[in-house]
Amino acid sequence: MLSQVVFTLLLIGAGLLFFYHIRLLRKTLSIGRPADLPGPSWKRWAQMIRVAILQERMMDKPVASAAHWVIYVGFIVINVEVAEIILDGITGGHRTLAPYLGRLYDGMTLAAEVFLAFVFIAAGVFLWRRNILRVARFHTPEMRGWPPLDANIILWTEIVLVLALLFMNAADQLLQERGVSPYFRVGTFPVSRWIAPLLGDLSDTSLIAVERTAWWLHILGILAFLNYIPFSKHLHIFLSFPNTYYASLEPAGKVDSLPQVTAVVKEALGFPVESQSESPSPLLGAKDVTDLTWKNLLDAYTCTECGRCTAVCPANITGRKLSPRKIMMDTRDRLEEIKKKLHKNGRWEPDGKSLLGDYITPEEIWACTTCNACVRACPVLINPVSIILQLRQHLVMEASQAPETLNVLFVNLENNGSPWALPSVDRAKWIDSLS
Template sequence: MNIIQELLFVVALGVAIYLFARKAAQIRKNILLGRDVQLNDRPAERWRNLLLLAFGQKKMFRNPLVAVLHFFVYAGFIIINIEILEIILDGIFGTHRLFAPLLNGLYPVLIGCFEVLAVLVIVGCATFLIRRNIVKVKRLAQHELDGWPRSDANYILITEIVLMLLFLTMNTADQALQQHGHEHYIATGPFWISGQFVPLFSGLSDTALVAIERGCWWMHILGVLAFLNYLPYSKHLHIILAFPNAYYADLRPKGKMENMPAVQKEVQLMLQPELAADEPPADGIPKFGAKDVPDLTWKNLLDAYSCTECGRCTAACPANITGKKLSPRKIMMDTRDRAEEIGAQVAKTGTFAEDGKALLRDYISEEELRACTSCNACVQECPVSINPLHIILQLRRHLVMEESSAPQEWNMMFSNIENNMAPWKFSPDDRDKWAVEMNA
């Protein structure tokens, strides 16, 4: 590789890293638009979640066939990137297969393993394309995926197939040139997969083989760099954010909801009015629930950016199954879209000004929120520890406590709790009369 190619490679690498870092920083700022919340307790349990859920993909294995195929794609994508390290160093220093002399006989074994993984990635991605576009699995064919989300998933799968094919073709041409004893192409020993296809290139000249090998090398590494910068705009960002999201998962029992201290105090004072005289004055009026993205927590927004759009949450949602409008996946997608919109305004003007829109109603309707049964099925099913229910409950809390917007049946219950300290329309003195009558 001559000096011009080295310079071009370094420029391309630098530009790719700069653009990725800039977008990653913007996403971080968008996530931090949310309220602060402390999630650093029980570190041992958090590391366990990270290892089992993010690395080990534990929840995926509830469907073994899909899990194995996904693991092939995941492992291939992660492990083959070790080969990317060699390609990057070759590009910077103008070398070719820099690690081959260092690893000796281990090198073809390592590349052979990478090639097996590449084939498995191709098989996995092809299967997922068939499931999405021919079989049309129900959870992958719902309307919230119409347009860009569906195209995005297909682009990712096709890109991964192309990158793996370029990798295998590059190695095949390299093996052919090694057999010809061509200068610069040092003998490494046979590769497991590409070595079987060398006869296909037997009629080509060295010039043609070099053109194929170099062309595939450049397209492969530029494709990887382009894919790196596509990640932050894609659902595939979960391959990065799944790890922190699993670590910061809510460790409370799933049925336990987040209470507000201000509300708890009001209830305590209602039950024990004599304590009101000793209560210090409150600092301002507390804000109940969430209407827009800045009212949510940073963990809610990290959840939104970590969403894989796999639809397992929606497929398990009893409200969605019975035909109601609620889709937990859509809740996460809407939250991410609104965070992007607000983040773009903050990046442009330095602050967020009211734009006449909000996450509540403009993105997520009251009908969707009221359909939720709070059953936690979506939380249980998510492979990367996303909690759509927490967002739903905060939006619903705003509706009820800030806007007094609730179905009539709920208002009757609220009134009974306020007046009778129970959901029933009986005073505390009357509630035990049934027992007296039973003994009569």
């Protein structure tokens, strides 16, 4: 009974803590501007199914794709067993689902065991790629300190959780064979049966201790993992679904014009300024995360730090000071700074810092060629270019800090109506060469 009470209190505490952090995350996202997301919802659902569920954008790297698939499907399959652990913890029962599922229960334990083995191998493959094979995109300058540690913590946690379940099942089946109550005969354990001989010499009491320790280790690990996720890049296991749903349906590379500028140009040309969205507003571009849209902010929290964007970025490849992954990580770091203040004070007040300047430098954003290779490479439809362009818009239109080469272009556009330093009266001269 005591263990049921302790378990239930821990479960409620961990659930409430997780709920609090998700609410805080939502509040942090809400500091962003509204996002204009045109397109029918059926297309959005289709996009989410293709990209987040079927993971179509990961297929180009077969090893990483297969390992990621195994962990993703394994997470779902193994969680059925976790649901039973929670039921057992609350009711004080043992393998509570078995009497209700009958033969299906054997299938469930079989599937869970097979995926436990696969997840173990897949986590090992990821650790090997990161730490031994040292895949280049995991070792760029922005991937120092916390980011690689975060990835390794998660992978090692997965391995510990898998081993806990396998040892729990191994001890359980030995106790079943010995007829120790309440370990009645049930389940199929094709993987943990290979571990069972390691425990074969233990007494019944020691076996029960191993089974209980593994049980507690697994469930406490799950609850800790749940509350670690809001601070980790692994938020993508939840956020990749809304992020792909709300991702733009427009062709990559389409640049949204600023409504304020459109309104001014229309007015200058004598066209009526109809819609409210085109009415002038003081904000041009973005200086801080509060000037970006909530979708830009959701992008930052969804970033898996995989580095596929940086690996294909021509600016980065040619040694310029730009990494689209760093743009997303910086945006998230700035958001985390604001989130801490929201947690402490309940509200956000400007602190004199900003994304542009304190986190991202003008040199980085002007290095972008707007080729959109990063957008096409991202497995969860993140758009770093959108942030880069808004920061540039701020520099040009609010801070008047365009690079010299652009200033020449602006002057030419203003004087000649074209980017070239040629008078507009000569524009039709090429026709003469045809006669």
